[in-house]
Structures are given as structure tokens and as C-alpha cells.
Amino acid sequence: MNRWDTLRHHHAEVRDRAILTLFDDPARAGAFSVDADGLLFDYSKTNIDVSGRALLIALAEGADVAARREAMFSGARINETEGRAVLHTALRNLDASVIVDGQDVMPPVRETLGRMEAFARDLRTGRARGQGGRITDVVNIGIGGSDLGPAMACLALAPYCDGPRLHFVSNVDGAHVHDVLAPLDPETTMIIIASKTFTTIETMTNAEAARRWMASKVSDTGRQFAAVSSALDRTSAFGIDGGRVFGFEDWVGGRYSMWGPVGLALMIAIGPERFREFLKGGAAMDAHFRSAPFGQNMPVMLALVGIWHNQICGHASRAVLPYEQRLSRLPAYLQQLEMESNGKRVAMDGTDLVENSGPVVWGEPGTNGQHAFYQLIHQGTRVIPCEFLLGAQGHEPDLAHQHRLLAANCLAQAEALLRGRSLDQARAIMAAKGLSGDELERQARHRVFPGDRPSTMLVYPKLTPFVLGQIIALYEHRVFVEGVILGINSFDQWGVELGKELALALEPVLKGESDGAGKDGSTLRLVRRLRGEG
């Protein structure tokens, strides 16, 4: 039996055992959780037991996670389909040297960070001015990895945002750029165009729209544009002065890029010192990931719990449920991080994947989700493993009672998933309400919660820049470990290409410049409807 089969065999043996019974062992909670620099990952409310964990760890060992991990950190070209190293970790590990092709890549990284800091400081202090005075607003135009990270983080760290106001434009829908720019004054606005490739159609189209908007009121538009990219020839062709261009290398993947120049918007919002705290949090998680034994290694265990639920138990989706309003964009950020990284159907060597690819990741902050989709999580016919995130403290001391209520709700949901409510308990509730006979039975059945539904919880002290850095690096490494175990290259994204190519070909059809020969009947009919031709 190979390791996967052994795990499946083990699962078959334990699947009917209620998770709650595992807590007969009073040491269960402590033994099935991992601590790392103030973070606590509790996976005790899952059906993983001592032997299951040992088998999962053996799976990771057998996949050579440790060797791949070191290959990544040391700059080997592990992104084999694109022939690139994967070194986003270098952006937050500023004291070390990282040698790629015989060259230390760190001096330019530090130099760019220094320039970003000077630029951010100038904007924050008012030294760098727009043509109508101090810069009050900064607009980041980017999409995917050039948007989701800084947008998520600016919201997450709102209590630390004391610089110019930040705004984000991503969608090619003109409504987005229109609605964001409409209330702003071009004379006091700085636009950052963030695009690794500087070819992404959404970003370049929005950048042109912003330039026209700027030109309506400002004579020297170039002065109020900055760019973040790894294609410096294209930024200068767009007319952005090299002094306001912040470059990075192709070994930083788009969805892993917020630690470097793509984080410029965040740095402007929270200031260079706090941005360094964010980097330190990421670096602390890197150090933990590289040194902790697998059983006590948070990213490794997070990944193994994911593999257990998805590939072994067959639960195809996972809900990410932050009990922290400011993490409301975390699920969207993780959707790109996880689904673009591990949503692949072939292995690194081009052969068909033997196991399923990564799960569908989705979610919303609690408690809002409780009043919307938790119904299905509790009583739907499919099991959805839930990943809760909760801070021990909020940032509003005057509203500490609300934070307590928030925490109570989070713990209560995990408990409800674990415990459920039996038919007998539901009957007793209905009897207490005065029901009897068939009506009692019918009503009681609607009030049964099967329970025995797995969840994990990540507890952090408080959502500071350092802690956010830890959490994001934790998720990055989780994706890496899952990818290695599945044999996937987590660092390419060929699956986004086809739609882009077809969109380019369809635009002239919509415009009426091309007849759309070769298109299917549905597409052509929809084109006619959109053109008002029937």
C-alpha cells in the first residue's frame, strides 16, 4: 500500500468515530495544537488521531517537503514550468544573503526597500507634493496579486493607517475606476500602477483612464504617477520617471509579492517602520517553518489537516471564517493564493495528478456569515471543514464587551459543529414547547444538528502588522507544503491564459469589427443581444 492508500485505509477505520469522543483524552487539545511565536493553531476538533497524524507526517516526509523547502529558501529554480526561483521569502529576510546563479540577490532588494521607504516617508510627511499641495489620496491600480495583498492588508491594519488615504482599483469594469476617482482631486492624488508584467489589460486600461482623469486638471501628470513592476522597460515607455519606479525580480510570484514593491501602498498607509514589523512577522514564520519538527510545524500541520480533509475525507471546499471584521478580504486574498497556486490538474512532470487538486476556498467574517450561510455548514448534506481565525484582543478598548461577544460566537460555532444536537435533545426542546405526537417528531427533525463536523482555529494575540505578517507567511507555506505533497508546481498559473486570449479576440466582435467566425452559437447570440441586435 502506498502512503495515500494507507491514509485512506486509516480514514475508513476512524470515519464513524465521533470527534467528540477524542476529547475523552484530557490532553487532546494540547496535543493537537501547535504554538509558534504567539500564534496557536488548534486542530483538535478534527478526526485526526495519533496514528492519523503520524501517517500524514510520513506523507510529508515521503514527498520530501524538507528538501523542497530548503530548495525554495536557497533560490533553486523550483518553479520548473517557468524556469524561475521562488524567493518571496528573501523580501522579508533582509539580513541574509541569497545566492542565485552565483550572485547575492539581496543588495538590490535592500536598495529598493530603502527607496520605497524614502518615497513613502515623503508622501506621509508632505515633502512630496502634488500639483495642488499635499498628497491626500493614493490610488493603487493593479489586479490579482498586484491588488489583493495590499488591499487586504490596508483593511486589516486600519488602526495603523495614519498616512494618506488609500484606494484600490482593479476591475476592468469602468465603474470601478470611475467610482474610486470621482470623489478625489487629481491635484492631490498619487497613482501607483502595480503590475508585475506591466501588460495586464485591466491594469493598463485603468492606468490610461487615470492618466486622462489626471490630465483634466494637472499639467504634469507624470509627476503624480509611480509604478511597481518587474518590467522596467515598460514602465518607462508608459512615461513614469525612474525615480518613482520600484522594481522586483521574476522570482517573486504575483500572489506572493506583497512583501516587496507591491506592498508600497501598504507601506504608505502604515509607514515604513510598521511595514518592517510586517516583514519581521513573515520572517519569524519563515524561521519557524524551516526549523520546527513537522509535528510542531504550523504551516506543515495546517497543510496536512488540509490534505486530510480534502484529499482523504473528500471534502471539496473549505470555509475561512475570520472573526475579525478587518480580515474581510482575507478569504478573497486566500482564494488567489491557494486556488491559483494549487488548482492544477497535472503534476510538475506533466503527468495527470493522482490525487484531487486543492480545495475551493471561500468565506466571510463572522459573525456576519452566521446570519447567512452557516445554515448550510451546520445542517447541509455536505461537510465543509471550517477554519476559524480569532484575535485574543481587538483594537477598541472601549468596546471590549463587543470583542467578548465576538469571541463567544466564534467558540460557540466551533462547539456547535463539534457537538451538534441529537434527535433526543431536539425532541426534549419541542416537548418543553408543548408539542407532542407527530408534530413534535416532525419539528424535532428540523432542529437536529448532526455535529461531528471538523473545524480548526487559529488564535493570535492582536492583529498587529507583525501578526498579519505571520499569518500571511503561514498561509503561503501551507500552500507550498500542500503543493509539494500533491506534486504540483504552486508557482505558475497557466489556467488563467485561455480566457485572456479569447477576450482579446472577442472585443472586436463586440465592437462589430469582426464577424466572430468560428465562434459557437451561444456566444454569437449573446454578442448580438449585447449589441442590441436581437
Ligand SMILES: O=P(O)(O)OC[C@H]1O[C@H](O)[C@H](O)[C@@H](O)[C@@H]1O
Ligand atoms: O501583476 P500583473 O502582472 O499585472 O498580474 C496580475 C495578475 O494577473 C494574472 O492574470 C495572474 O493570474 C495573477 O497571478 C496576477 O497576479
